[in-house]
Amino acid sequence: MSLTDWKAYKPVLIPNIKDYHKIDVYEKHGGYGALKKILADQDTLTPQHVTETVKNAGLRGRGGAGFNTGLKWSFMPKPDGGPRYIAANGDESEPGTFKDRVIFEFNPHTFIEGSIIAAYAMSITTVYVYIRGEYRSWIRMMEKAVSDAYERGYLGQNILKSGFSVDMVLHSGAGAYICGEESSLMESLEGKRGYPRVKPPFPAQKGLWGRPTTINNIESLANVPLIFNNGADWYKGTGAATHPGPLLYGISGHVNRPGVYEYPTGMLVTDLINEVAMGVRGGKRVKALIPGGSSTPPLRGDALDGVRMDSDSLRQAGSMLGTAGMCILDEDTDMVDYLWRVSHFYHHESCGQCTPCREGTGWLEKTLLKIKAGDGTMRDLDLLLDLCTQMEGRTICALADAAAWPVRYTITRFRDEFEARVKNTVYALS
Amino acid sequence: MQNFEFTKEELAKIDAIIARYPNPQPAVMPVLWMAQEKYGHVEPDVQKLVARTLNLPEAHVHGVATFYTQYYKERKGKYVLDVCTSFSCQACGGYETLHYLEDKLGIKAGETTPDGMFSIQSVECLGACGYAPMMQITNDVYVNHLTPEKLDKVIDDLKKDQLPEFESIPLVQNRTTAMENE
Ligand SMILES: Cc1cc2nc3c(=O)[nH]c(=O)nc-3n(C[C@H](O)[C@H](O)[C@H](O)COP(=O)(O)O)c2cc1C
Ligand code: SF4
Ligand code: FES
Numbered sequence: 001m002s003l004t005d006w007k008a009y010k011p012v013l014i015p016n017i018k019d020y021h022k023i024d025v026y027e028k029h030g031g032y033g034a035l036k037k038i039l040a041d042q043d044t045l046t047p048q049h050v051t052e053t054v055k056n057a058g059l060r061g062r063g064g065a066g067f068n069t070g071l072k073w074s075f076m077p078k079p080d081g082g083p084r085y086i087a088a089n090g091d092e093s094e095p096g097t098f099k100d101r102v103i104f105e106f107n108p109h110t111f112i113e114g115s116i117i118a119a120y121a122m123s124i125t126t127v128y129v130y131i132r133g134e135y136r137s138w139i140r141m142m143e144k145a146v147s148d149a150y151e152r153g154y155l156g157q158n159i160l161k162s163g164f165s166v167d168m169v170l171h172s173g174a175g176a177y178i179c180g181e182e183s184s185l186m187e188s189l190e191g192k193r194g195y196p197r198v199k200p201p202f203p204a205q206k207g208l209w210g211r212p213t214t215i216n217n218i219e220s221l222a223n224v225p226l227i228f229n230n231g232a233d234w235y236k237g238t239g240a241a242t243h244p245g246p247l248l249y250g251i252s253g254h255v256n257r258p259g260v261y262e263y264p265t266g267m268l269v270t271d272l273i274n275e276v277a278m279g280v281r282g283g284k285r286v287k288a289l290i291p292g293g294s295s296t297p298p299l300r301g302d303a304l305d306g307v308r309m310d311s312d313s314l315r316q317a318g319s320m321l322g323t324a325g326m327c328i329l330d331e332d333t334d335m336v337d338y339l340w341r342v343s344h345f346y347h348h349e350s351c352g353q354c355t356p357c358r359e360g361t362g363w364l365e366k367t368l369l370k371i372k373a374g375d376g377t378m379r380d381l382d383l384l385l386d387l388c389t390q391m392e393g394r395t396i397c398a399l400a401d402a403a404a405w406p407v408r409y410t411i412t413r414f415r416d417e418f419e420a421r422v423k424n425t426v427y428a429l430s
Numbered sequence: 431m432q433n434f435e436f437t438k439e440e441l442a443k444i445d446a447i448i449a450r451y452p453n454p455q456p457a458v459m460p461v462l463w464m465a466q467e468k469y470g471h472v473e474p475d476v477q478k479l480v481a482r483t484l485n486l487p488e489a490h491v492h493g494v495a496t497f498y499t500q501y502y503k504e505r506k507g508k509y510v511l512d513v514c515t516s517f518s519c520q521a522c523g524g525y526e527t528l529h530y531l532e533d534k535l536g537i538k539a540g541e542t543t544p545d546g547m548f549s550i551q552s553v554e555c556l557g558a559c560g561y562a563p564m565m566q567i568t569n570d571v572y573v574n575h576l577t578p579e580k581l582d583k584v585i586d587d588l589k590k591d592q593l594p595e596f597e598s599i600p601l602v603q604n605r606t607t608a609m610e611n612e
Contacts, residue, residue: 014601093554093555094555095516098558101557105598133569134557134569136569136570137596171459172459172463176498188459190455191455191456191494192455192490192494193493193497194498209452250559252521252560253521253559254522258559258560259560260560260601261603262603290517294555325559327559
């Protein structure tokens with residue numbers, strides 16, 4: 001599928017089939033076929049082969065960092081007979097992100113099937129699915145889907161009489177953004193406060209309960225059956241060459257038709273805003289686009305031409321793909337207000353282990369609140385940028401960076417708005 | 431003084447939860463959830479019950495309970511209205527929604543009405559950004575696309591202990607009507 005005919009694209013991750021979330025309907029349309037195919041032919045489709053196929057298909061993690069999924073699987077050490085785990089990441093708490101829940105609701109079985117294939121590829125004994133506690137309604141849906149999958153023999157002992165066994169356990173979070181960070185998620189699963197761990201050791205070496213573990217996002221795992229149903233070449237040829245595949249775009253903010261849409265990666269942001277989401281409300285101009293969750297640097301509305309939703313194009317434009325949770329802010333948006341609110345979030349969610357993050361997020365919020373109230377000075381703008389420098393790359397996890405990026409780039413890209421809000425220090429002194 | 435205890439059936443359920451993990455400690459979060467479901471909060475005495483039941487130090491259970499915002503460390507109203515004001519919702523009327531509720535119920539975010547019926551909280555992104563403004567009721571059902579009229583109705587219904595139904599938001603892509611057959 002080339003990118004020019006995106007209008008003809010038919011969703012495959014959340015296909016337009018009534019009641020597809022029900023196991024009968026899923027099976028009727030070929031669901032669990034990829035798993036059956038693999039388990040029936042384990043001599044050819046060995047775990048290594050499956051891993052290689054996913055790697056070559058080019059699937060990159062949909063949780064934010066965009067790491068090659070098959071490559072990540074290949075980091076798992078050789079099985080030693082002991083337990084090994086997948087922690088499926090359904091914490092979905094990065095503001096602006098609301099796409100994994102669509103999988104839970106409309107196509108839970110493709111996620112379950114993908115997880116079982118991943119488990120086979122890495123000789124996993126248990127898949128823990130960590131779902132944010134707020135998603136109680138969706139946890140209920142997943143409970144039903146998992147229990148149906150057990151009933152049909154896709155999960156549990158000796159799956160489809162193949163000799164392969166794996167369990168799936170759902171684990172509810174309880175309100176903590178940081179638990180989406182993979183090592184914090186593991187701490188939380190172990191029944192502790194969700195403090196991120198120092199790396200190395202990496203999870204593949206020492207993960208859950210000290211055992212080899214791979215963390216994958218829900219959408220990443222849901223993509224896996226597609227690779228085996230349609231072939232790695234199809235997958236590689238869908239969307240952007242270096243970041244291929246179907247992608248769930250969560251569009252929010254000042255657009256006429258917000259929602260979650262599935263299109264290939266690499267869509268033009270202008271197509272997504274103007275056609276898919278049917279334009280900005282009231283025919284207004286776009287002031288800013290946050291392309292992939294609150295941590296991704298905002299792009300100016302007048303710099304969106306030709307920008308595509310894949311990691312290369314967005315890096316060139318000065319941002320990141322993140323979770324592809326796009327928020328569109330119109331010309332009337334107060335960027336100081338926006339930035340203060342984002343900083344409030346990161347301050348609230350910092351776990352407090354690292355001084356630059358704990359103190360830095362607090363200062364960012366406090367300083368922005370001061371500017372918002374009209375009490376800021378030009379010096380405060382420099383102070384904010386200095387704070388970012390002191391936070392970036394100096395902490396146990398990337399939350400501090402996630403807090404710094406929007407501040408750095410909102411101030412540099414919308415500097416006029418900030419300057420208009422601060423007191424001119426020269427006049428203030430006289 | 432209230433006596434906090436799990437019934438025999440609940441203890442059997444807890445055993446089943448423990449069996450999902452290599453050791454009992456990971457059951458602390460699900461069991462805190464169970465306790466909160468039962469008592470409406472996890473005040474220190476409830477935390478002690480969880481610690482006793484799982485044979486974990488009280489300090490550990492306390493540490494976990496206080497790390498996660500959804501566990502109510504003190505009693506809240508019967509219905510807790512969590513209004514999302516994170517940046518996407520902020521852009522689409524999250525604060526206006528919050529203030530409407532505050533005015534309507536005569537309390538501020540973080541407070542509970544004197545009759546113990548309602549608490550209001552301003553919360554972070556709930557993963558419903560495209561359906562803003564929205565709120566979650568007592569850690570459970572989401573109510574989306576809020577308007578003053580819709581809020582009035584929700585509050586009236588809650589006063590009669592009627593919770594809103596789950597709203598499945600249809601996917602609009604390539605669909606003439608929601609979830610239409612191919
Ligand atoms: C502060 C922070 C929060 C994160 N939150 C999430 C999240 O909610 N969901 C998610 O899938 N990944 C999240 N991540 C990324 C995970 O650490 C991890 O990279 C990801 O789950 C790996 O899955 P993937 O390779 O399939 O993308 C977060 C990372 C950081 C630093
Ligand atoms: S960077 Fe922030 S959130 Fe991450 S471990 Fe350090 S203090 Fe905690
Ligand atoms: S910002 Fe409100 S639900 Fe995401």
